[in-house]
Amino acid sequence: MSGTSAALTAAREADASAASAVKALQAQGSHAEARERYAELVARHQRRAGRIAYHYLRDAAEADEAVQDAFVKAYSHLPSFREELPFDVWFTRILINGCLDRIKARTRRERWLLPMSSVAAAGVDGVPAERDLSERVASVGPSPEDALLTRERRRRIAEALAKLPQRQRAVFVLSHVEGHTSREVSAMTGLNESTVRVHLFRAIRRLRSLLAPSAPAEPAEVRGKRRVTS
């Protein structure tokens, strides 16, 4: 644990120095160098940002765009970045706000459009079509049964996560999936630290009840067949 926190501290120091350097280069007008230095920060936080956006938006393409927007916005607002706050916390806040804006826009859009897009995206058995394509490619990985079980387990977890209220989901993802402390999650989401802990507690309890082994979900293929025959 101490090794992890030491690594985190070192990573944050590196972030802080990179962010300061980019700010200074921007102020000098050396934009090419500033971009080059900023690319370090992008490379370091890209994957984590992608995960957060994906859990918010549940769509890889939209999450990709949200991450891009957040990095571009962070770069242009870097002069207003205060060094006393870790870069990842500041950046995650920008990302979350962008994701929330996208969710709002999507909700507005879906109010006016027919739900055809969701039907197409969900594929035949409720698994996104995008994934189906990648899964059809032959691989040397786990057996088909294992792959099916893993996929099913992930689908159930994703569904359960999607059923959580937005704040509970955000807190759970940030604190448990991304490993941020309550204080950091509080800074990212603008919630109180105690509220963050309450949301986390409720999220776990709800997930526990949603994913209880007493109500096992049938594999999607079985449900799909039943739906076709009935």
Place this chain on the structure above:
Amino acid sequence: MSLLERLRRGHLGDRQFARLWTNGGGDPHLESCARCQARFEEFNNWVNGIGEELRADADRAFSQERLAAQQAQIARRLEGLERPARVLAFPRAARAVIAGNSHVRRWVTAAAAAGLIAGVGLGQMLDLRRSLDSRQMAPSTVTHLADARGHAGTVLPASRSVNDEDILSDAEAFARPHVAALVPLEDLTPHARDLMDRPR
């Protein structure tokens, strides 16, 4: 383990486990009960398993190729931020006609409007003046009925009687050229009135 049995023995449930997991710290019962320790271990694994599954799911959506493409796209967009937006110029002719002329056209329009307003105003003034003149002339030419009634028995002759012959002769005199050299030419020119008077 049933809920009743758990309560009887003071074992911890999911709620307590979730609280312990969220807030940390210890529990006196958990420290002494091997069964609850095992269950808490299982609970811990379950929560951690969810985190791992979610991470794996997201990582699968973002492959290395996708991340590289994303990085390149971000670099392109950042580069684009520093270049000011390009404004596409219109063709020269179009600009000359539209942009160059618009100023002149505005002035011409304003001058035409001002001329129109001045013309209408002047016309109105002239009309007013003419009507005032005619009103001043009217009492001398027209014998009012009221006056005639007021002076019953006495007929007031008009100071000047207006008849068609006088008007026509005035008009003819006005139409005749005032330059002496043009008079013979005028005499040669047939008049419409003469033509009309000639018996058919």
